[in-house]
Amino acid sequence: MKIMVCPLNGPRNISEFIYGGEVKAHPDRGSDAEWADYVFFEENAAGVVREWWYHAPTAYWFIAERNTVTEEIIRTYDAKELFKERVDFAPPPERGDG
Amino acid sequence: MAVAPTDFRRRSPVYRELEALGAEFAEVNGSAAAISCGREVAAETEQARTLGLCDLSALRRGGFKGWRTSEWLREEGVEVDDESNRAYPQTDGSLIARLSPGEVLILGDLSGASAILEKLMAAWNMAAGEGTYPVPRADTNCCFGVTGRFAGAMFAKLCGVDLRPEKFANRLVAQTSIARLNGIVIRADLGETLSYTLLTDSASASYMWGCLIDAADEFAGAPVGLDALRKLAER
Incomplete structure (x- = not known):
């Protein structure tokens, strides 16, 4: 079985993890086309990619850097390393009271 | 005084399995806990030193x-x-x-x-x-104790994390897949006796209890009551 190193729990069988998609910029208040691209399309790059992964027994999301050609997992780390500030999801004022 | 699990609204998710073993129950936290599983305390304490399985679901x-x-x-x-x-x-x-x-x-x-x-x-x-x-866990999680010197070897059949005592020190915690169910294993020795506490989804408690009984069979493991674990903790 493949082993992935969870930043919280250490080495675990790959069957304990669930893939969560590529890490990409959130299209904050973007167009419908930008949102569709964000939600439905992936780059599927050959080479080193940065992805969200989930350790199911602890409900813990983290980030993994992985080479899709060699299947090597290069590094895993807590999402805090990339997301240092709180993201404000407050609705835009023009959509306030409908 | 002896009580029956059905005297209480809150019951261990494996109370039927325990009743079938001829367990004796006593009230703990408004539900019935198996204080023995049909044998004398001394015999069950000895069992718990080699490999015992104990339902701890009634505990706080x-x-x-x-x-x-x-x-x-x-x-x-x-x-x-x-x-x-x-x-x-x-x-x-x-x-x-x-x-x-x-x-x-x-x-x-x-x-x-x-x-x-x-x-x-x-x-x-x-x-x-x-x-x-x-995060209330009284009803969502069941809780089992796995005690005795073969407990680490038994877990090797159920779990990918190395829980053997020489690799997994007292009071370490593993959150992982056990018998294909997500759960938490805590090593908390009772006196000198190797002991693990396992928490998992209460809806799958009967399945997990069956897996533990099956895995323990190879090492002559058997269910024991709460009194046996209390004895181990005294020393």
Whole structure:
């Protein structure tokens, strides 16, 4: 079985993890086309990619850097390393009271 | 006085399996706990030293989660170190397991009490508890004890994490897949006896109990009552 190193729990069988998609910029208040691209399309790059992964027994999301050609997992780390500030999801004022 | 699990509204999720073993029950926390599984305490204590399986579902447990949990615990006078996946014994007999920087699990003692958990539950409210909230585990999780010198070898059949005592020190915590179910394993030795506490989804308790019985068979493991574990903890 493949082993992935969870930043919280250490080495675990790959069957304990669930893939969560590529890490990409959130299209904050973007167009419908930008949102569709964000939600439905992936780059599927050959080479080193940065992805969200989930350790199911602890409900813990983290980030993994992985080479899709060699299947090597290069590094895993807590999402805090990339997301240092709180993201404000407050609705835009023009959509306030409908 | 002997009681039956059906005397109470709250029942262990494996009470039928325990009844079928001829278990003797006593009231713990408003439900019936198997204090023996059909044998004398001395025999069950000896069993628990080699490999015993014990239903601990009636014992007190709970927890808190949220980004401000550590700070709030400190404000309430409960000190728990920062290292995750470790369990910290408390003066009242409770064990606090840190599951992540923002979550703790609190297990009461073998009598079924946890003064710390009662105190924290009484102190918590929506306003004061901003950034932390209770995680009740009494009904969502079942809880089993696996004790004795073959417990580590038995877990090797069920779990990918190496839980053998020479690799997995006392009071370490593993959150992992056990018999293909997500669960929490805490090593908390009873006196000199190797002992693990296993928590998993209560809806799958019968399945897990069956897996444990099956895995223990190879090592002549058998179910034991709560009194056997209390004996081990005395020494």
